[in-house]
Amino acid sequence: MAMEHLLEQGLGTLFAFAAGILACKELIEYIFTKNLPWLSRLARNGVRRIKRVFRNPSKEDGRFLALNFSGHPVLPGQQKAIQNSMGWPKLEVIDVPMGTIAEDENFLKIAILKVDGIDLLPDEWQTFSLVVIPSGYSPLWSALLAEMHGRLGHFPDVVRIRPAPQGEKEKFKVAEILDLRDIRHKARTKR
Numbered sequence: 001m002a003m004e005h006l007l008e009q010g011l012g013t014l015f016a017f018a019a020g021i022l023a024c025k026e027l028i029e030y031i032f033t034k035n036l037p038w039l040s041r042l043a044r045n046g047v048r049r050i051k052r053v054f055r056n057p058s059k060e061d062g063r064f065l066a067l068n069f070s071g072h073p074v075l076p077g078q079q080k081a082i083q084n085s086m087g088w089p090k091l092e093v094i095d096v097p098m099g100t101i102a103e104d105e106n107f108l109k110i111a112i113l114k115v116d117g118i119d120l121l122p123d124e125w126q127t128f129s130l131v132v133i134p135s136g137y138s139p140l141w142s143a144l145l146a147e148m149h150g151r152l153g154h155f156p157d158v159v160r161i162r163p164a165p166q167g168e169k170e171k172f173k174v175a176e177i178l179d180l181r182d183i184r185h186k187a188r189t190k191r
Contacts, residue, residue, distance in 0.1 A: 064088040065130040066159070067118065068095045069144060072172075074133065081174035082159055086131060094118060098135055111143035115151065125151040131177060133159045155180030 066082055068074050074082075074093045083091040096114055101107070120128070125148075132148065135141045149155055162175040 062089075063124075063128045064091050065128055066091055066093045066133060067130060067148075067156075068093055068133045069098060069114070069135040069141070070133045070161070071098050071135070075170045075172075077170045078161070078172070078174050082131060082177070085174065085177045086129070086157070088129065098140070101137070101140060107140050107143040108147075110140065111147045114144065115147045122151070126153060131157040131159055133161065155184060157181075 064083075064086070066074060066079070073095070079091055079093060083089075096118060098114065101110055130152075135144060145155070158178040158180060160175045160178055161172050164170055164173040
């Protein structure tokens with residue numbers, strides 16, 4: 001009898017309305033917390049594609065990139081040495097600011113954020129020629145390398161920098177370009 005009385009007064013409708021509002025709230029939370037990285041990537045790539053429309057298309061063809069994670073500027077002599085070692089007609093350096101990273105931070109999340117911040121579309125990762133100048137902090141560099149491997153489909157070439165002999169204009173010079181794909185291929189024969 002009491003239940004019939006409550007239903008007559010519309011309390012059932014009120015509960016149904018409240019449940020609907022709660023369900024909508026949870027759906028919105030789910031969309032924006034679980035899918036936020038996906039949505040932000042979609043928006044970022046859309047903006048990048050729009051920028052590409054207004055750029056000179058001939059400039060985009062055959063880009064040769066050096067991604068600099070080192071936190072130090074790539075000097076003209078180093079840039080020329082990388083360009084010559086790779087046999088490229090030109091070289092565009094993209095500095096990726098790393099900043100100071102606390103030990104208690106999640107390095108994988110930082111690596112993803114830093115690589116996401118590079119102005120390349122997903123298909124450009126696989127079509128443009130690139131070489132990387134690594135971060136000096138090996139745990140972070142490992143996460144960055146794994147993230148780039150996933151986007152490239154292979155290991156990138158890595159620039160090794162070393163101190164220059166005394167008396168040279170630049171304090172550091174390019175020692176070699178490490179072909180990680182070749183190193184991996186040769187190591188596989190030793191299994």
